[in-house]
Amino acid sequence: MIIDTLDRLTFYSPLNPLLPVVCDFLATHDLDSLAEGWHPIAGEGEEAYLMVATENCRPEEDAELEGHRKYIDIQICLAGHDRVGWRSLGDCPGCLTEYEPEDDLLFCNEKPTQWVDLTAGLFVMLFPDDLHKPLVGEGQVKKLVVKILHED
Numbered sequence: 089m090i091i092d093t094l095d096r097l098t099f100y101s102p103l104n105p106l107l108p109v110v111c112d113f114l115a116t117h118d119l120d121s122l123a124e125g126w127h128p129i130a131g132e133g134e135e136a137y138l139m140v141a142t143e144n145c146r147p148e149e150d151a152e153l154e155g156h157r158k159y160i161d162i163q164i165c166l167a168g169h170d171r172v173g174w175r176s177l178g179d180c181p182g183c184l185t186e187y188e189p190e191d192d193l194l195f196c197n198e199k200p201t202q203w204v205d206l207t208a209g210l211f212v213m214l215f216p217d218d219l220h221k222p223l224v225g226e227g228q229v230k231k232l233v234v235k236i237l238h239e240d
Contacts, residue, residue, distance in 0.1 A: 089174055089220075090213040091204055094164055097211065104160060106136045106236045113138070119232060120166060135237045145170065145225040153180075153196040153219040157187060159235040161214040163222060165206040168229035172212055173200025173221035180219060206231075 090100060097114065101107045109130045122140045130136040145168075153175055163172065175198060177184075185195040196219050204212055214220050216238055223229060 089204075089215070089218045092211060092213075094209055094211050097162070100213065104236055104238065106130055110136050110162070110234055110236060114234075119164070122232070129234070131237075137235050139233045139235075140230075141233070142228055142230045143223055144228055145223050148173070148221070148224050151221045151224050153198060153200060153221045155184075155194050155196065155216065155219040156192045156214075156235075157194070157216050158189075158192040158238060160216070160238045161220070162211055162232075162234040162236065163206065163214070163220075164211040164232040164234070165208055166230040166232060167208055168227055168231075169225055170206040170222060170229040170231060171224040172204045172206060173224060174202045174204060174214075175200045175219045177217045177219055 098111045101111060113129045124140050124142065127138040127140070129138055153173065155177055175196070179201065180196045180198050183196045183198045187194045200221050206212060
């Protein structure tokens with residue numbers, strides 16, 4: 089997991105060959121005025137895409153730790169306060185649900201071991217080893233979730 093300010097995202101470009109393309113997309117679009125919904129970035133959206141959403145936060149007990157195997161998540165807060173829980177996948181033996189490849193999703197019924205508070209201008213980059221529990225708190229959050237194809 090990486091936590092940083094959005095203006096420093098390009099610093100992490102060597103981590104994935106698609107990250108420079110994502111950084112270029114983010115730098116050349118007015119993120120605050122992007123329409124809600126799905127936006128392809130690379131490979132007609134299979135390699136990298138972006139989702140824009142305004143969502144209500146929820147109490148911690150109503151959220152589950154989730155994980156992905158195929159994509160890296162970059163969650164970017166545009167407005168509001170998004171509290172994101174984190175736990176290492178390696179710290180969750182036996183607690184995982186069956187992986188759903190069509191949704192690139194699995195869940196874990198353990199509690200996070202760390203918390204990150206995202207506010208406007210911050211991002212968290214989550215890799216397949218990073219289970220996360222987003223949208224914990226109160227109020228609404230406007231956020232971008234970028235999905236980047238991850239190759240082992």
